[in-house]
Amino acid sequence: MNSLAPDAVKLNRPTFASRIFKGAENHERLLGWLLSLPANSLMLLFLVGPILAVLALSFTDWQLGMDSFAWVGLDNYQEMLTDDTFWHSLKNTMIYVAVVVPGSVALGLGAAMLIEAGQHGKAFYRAVYFLPVMATLIAMSIVWQVILHPDFGLINLMLKELGITGPNWLQDRELVLYVLCGIGIWQQVGFNLVLFLSGLMAVPSHLYEAAEMDGASSAWARFRLVTWPMLGPITLFVLVITSIKAFQVFDTVQVLTQGGPNKASEVLLYTMYTEAFEYFRTSYAAAVTVVFLFFVLLLTLLKARFVERKVHYS
Amino acid sequence: MAQIAIQALNKSFGDTRVLEEINLNIQDGEFLTLVGPSGCGKSTLLRIIAGLESQTEGHISIGGCQVDQLRPKDRNLAMVFQSYALYPHLTVRENIVTPLRMRNHKWYQRLPLIGNLMPGAEHRNREMETKVNQVSELLQIGHLLDRRPGELSGGQRQRVALGRAMVRSPDAFLMDEPLSNLDAKLRVHMRTEIAQLHKQLGTTFIYVTHDQAEAMTMSDRIALMMDGELLQVATPEEIYRNPVDVRVAEFIGSPKINLLPAIAGAGGRINVCNQPLRIATPDPLVQSVTLGVRPENVELSIRERSDLQGRLAYLENMGAEFIAHVDVPGLETPVLVRCDVEQGHLLKLDQQIGIRIKPKHALLFNDQGRRIESCKLHQEARHEFACA
Ligand SMILES: Nc1ncnc2c1ncn2[C@@H]1O[C@H](COP(=O)(O)OP(=O)(O)OP(=O)(O)O)[C@@H](O)[C@H]1O
Ligand SMILES: [Mg+2]
Numbered sequence A: 001m002n003s004l005a006p007d008a009v010k011l012n013r014p015t016f017a018s019r020i021f022k023g024a025e026n027h028e029r030l031l032g033w034l035l036s037l038p039a040n041s042l043m044l045l046f047l048v049g050p051i052l053a054v055l056a057l058s059f060t061d062w063q064l065g066m067d068s069f070a071w072v073g074l075d076n077y078q079e080m081l082t083d084d085t086f087w088h089s090l091k092n093t094m095i096y097v098a099v100v101v102p103g104s105v106a107l108g109l110g111a112a113m114l115i116e117a118g119q120h121g122k123a124f125y126r127a128v129y130f131l132p133v134m135a136t137l138i139a140m141s142i143v144w145q146v147i148l149h150p151d152f153g154l155i156n157l158m159l160k161e162l163g164i165t166g167p168n169w170l171q172d173r174e175l176v177l178y179v180l181c182g183i184g185i186w187q188q189v190g191f192n193l194v195l196f197l198s199g200l201m202a203v204p205s206h207l208y209e210a211a212e213m214d215g216a217s218s219a220w221a222r223f224r225l226v227t228w229p230m231l232g233p234i235t236l237f238v239l240v241i242t243s244i245k246a247f248q249v250f251d252t253v254q255v256l257t258q259g260g261p262n263k264a265s266e267v268l269l270y271t272m273y274t275e276a277f278e279y280f281r282t283s284y285a286a287a288v289t290v291v292f293l294f295f296v297l298l299l300t301l302l303k304a305r306f307v308e309r310k311v312h313y314s
Numbered sequence B: 001m002a003q004i005a006i007q008a009l010n011k012s013f014g015d016t017r018v019l020e021e022i023n024l025n026i027q028d029g030e031f032l033t034l035v036g037p038s039g040c041g042k043s044t045l046l047r048i049i050a051g052l053e054s055q056t057e058g059h060i061s062i063g064g065c066q067v068d069q070l071r072p073k074d075r076n077l078a079m080v081f082q083s084y085a086l087y088p089h090l091t092v093r094e095n096i097v098t099p100l101r102m103r104n105h106k107w108y109q110r111l112p113l114i115g116n117l118m119p120g121a122e123h124r125n126r127e128m129e130t131k132v133n134q135v136s137e138l139l140q141i142g143h144l145l146d147r148r149p150g151e152l153s154g155g156q157r158q159r160v161a162l163g164r165a166m167v168r169s170p171d172a173f174l175m176d177e178p179l180s181n182l183d184a185k186l187r188v189h190m191r192t193e194i195a196q197l198h199k200q201l202g203t204t205f206i207y208v209t210h211d212q213a214e215a216m217t218m219s220d221r222i223a224l225m226m227d228g229e230l231l232q233v234a235t236p237e238e239i240y241r242n243p244v245d246v247r248v249a250e251f252i253g254s255p256k257i258n259l260l261p262a263i264a265g266a267g268g269r270i271n272v273c274n275q276p277l278r279i280a281t282p283d284p285l286v287q288s289v290t291l292g293v294r295p296e297n298v299e300l301s302i303r304e305r306s307d308l309q310g311r312l313a314y315l316e317n318m319g320a321e322f323i324a325h326v327d328v329p330g331l332e333t334p335v336l337v338r339c340d341v342e343q344g345h346l347l348k349l350d351q352q353i354g355i356r357i358k359p360k361h362a363l364l365f366n367d368q369g370r371r372i373e374s375c376k377l378h379q380e381a382r383h384e385f386a387c388a
Helices: A005-057 A075-081 A084-117 A122-134 A137-148 A154-161 A176-201 A205-213 A219-230 A232-247 A251-257 A268-277 A282-311 B042-050 B092-104 B121-139 B154-166 B184-201 B212-218 B236-241 B246-251 B341-346
Strands: B004-013 B016-026 B031-035 B057-062 B077-080 B172-176 B204-209 B221-226 B229-234 B258-264 B269-272 B275-280 B288-293 B298-301 B308-317 B322-327 B335-339 B352-357 B363-365
Touching (some): A005 A282, A084 A122, A084 A268, A122 A176, A137 A251, A176 A232, A219 A232, A251 A268, B004 B042, B016 B229, B031 B042, B042 B172, B042 B204, B077 B154, B092 B121, B092 B154, B121 B154, B154 B184, B184 B212, B204 B212, B212 B236, B229 B246, B246 B258, B246 B363, B258 B335, B269 B288, B298 B335, B322 B341, B322 B352
Parallel strands (some): B031 B221, B077 B172, B172 B204
Antiparallel strands (some): B004 B016, B004 B057, B258 B269, B288 B363, B298 B352, B308 B322, B322 B335
């Protein structure tokens, strides 16, 4: 017995010690949660709260100003499926994103590379390209309205000089969405350009020299070998930001076309806006918002899950 | 054939002159080291040879052809950069194969998927694969081929950079301080590896370093630069024993050469701290000179037989030898003396001690720092001095 006792003590000791230790750990964890409670609850309330509220609203029949509401399940979504306006605006939004994202990313990258390759005036070009980003789109839409006016707009006056009768840009059902895309690109290019410029400056110059020694003598070969891969992280960021911004297109539609003519420029956020603030169908607008948020969330997830891993090399 | 000739090369950045009248002939298969302190223009010279920078004046020829108008790609040189400059997004294998792909493939053959469908693609790919395998075997990086540079240690990256340069059998290798990012031990190891590589390949190497030990151990010839000037081009042996300029003498050798201010007295006899030495200059016009003598050419001695006397201020134990620092009254810096272990153990700090300079190995420099002739005085001629 006696000879066994020390062993027993030895066996017991770790479990005992670890229990105390575990208790302390739990205690510490609890304290940690308690201490971060104010910050976490504020975050839930102000950041996650509104989104949950919208989600909840979309399952009700509540309208702005009503005292009561009823849960209607998926009714709002069912209505959406049969609503031509919704499908129209979803399709238009997709087209808008599909044009504006590649357009503004490619133009931004191209212009950034031209500016970076030049000797003088980098700061000047950067400031000029950034102007449309700083000026709000609402204010700039007024200028665009003047430029695009069918009778005395700048573009049609110039076309007239060349003997061409310009179309009515904002009233043409075929054209109007692409005109909005053009304005969207015009506005977004500067933002992308500034990001790409900072990305280009971070590319180590010895990589270009190595490429030159390795025989990549054409500009395209150097772009493929060094610039494009090295810009990977920035490009990904620019793509996601530009996509989200393109999904959010609203101000130009509201000021220039109000979704017209005949819903040819109806987009998701504009549909949501009219449903919520003109027809006061709050719950239906909430359902449209949920669809919108779904796309934005999807983009963010795609970025985090699949692409981010491929563009960081370390 | 890859003789490289540099003729009357000048380079200025704006108003600052970085290289002045560089003339240098590098033999085929030679290992030439460009050495000099930081900022002396070594990298600039190397980059001009590579074609990454253009000279202000002068000419470069490779294998007898002037290449001044050629782009880097067409000079058929390979460069190893100080920072290695590996493509971080490519695996080691892709990094090494890049020079082959870029040179041997037309742009449409390099296209991601279509390239493999082009006629002859399989044959070319196999050929490149063999080359990469040969190189990686030689450098012992076979097991790293599928990693990215970010997952390698400094020494491994250095090998990959070497591999990328070697895969193409260029006319000459240009290396810009390729070992400066490694720790001391690895540096010594890679030193011998690169020297062996040079023997195996037999290609011309131009190797830039600011480390005189690297230059001394690796090169066939050393070109020592300072402030944009080429001071001396010679074998390591020659440059160590026979520096033409006081700056060369000071730069080469560790511990540093002793430089003592001296005065040429009657008959050209050299005096240090008013002590006449057994050294003279045959030039009667010279007055103030600098006497250079390496620590191994100074001996500790008893007072009676010594040239100068002083106090033993510090004793460095280097393991295989000792370096004694002797403070001589009248001299600003202590005189360094290299002595063997037995002698070193007998020495006591602060003791008074005499030093003797071996006249045969003493170097004299005039007040412009240029080397001048010196000669040893016969010991027996106590009053009538004569040059040996
Ligand atoms: N693009 C440049 N514009 C202006 N001055 C330059 C430029 N490149 C180098 N210099 C100057 O030229 C001199 C030589 O530079 P270089 O890079 O050749 O030195 P180095 O000998 O390689 O030095 P290190 O051992 O530190 O690499 C330096 O004084 C440096 O300031
Ligand atoms: Mg350098």
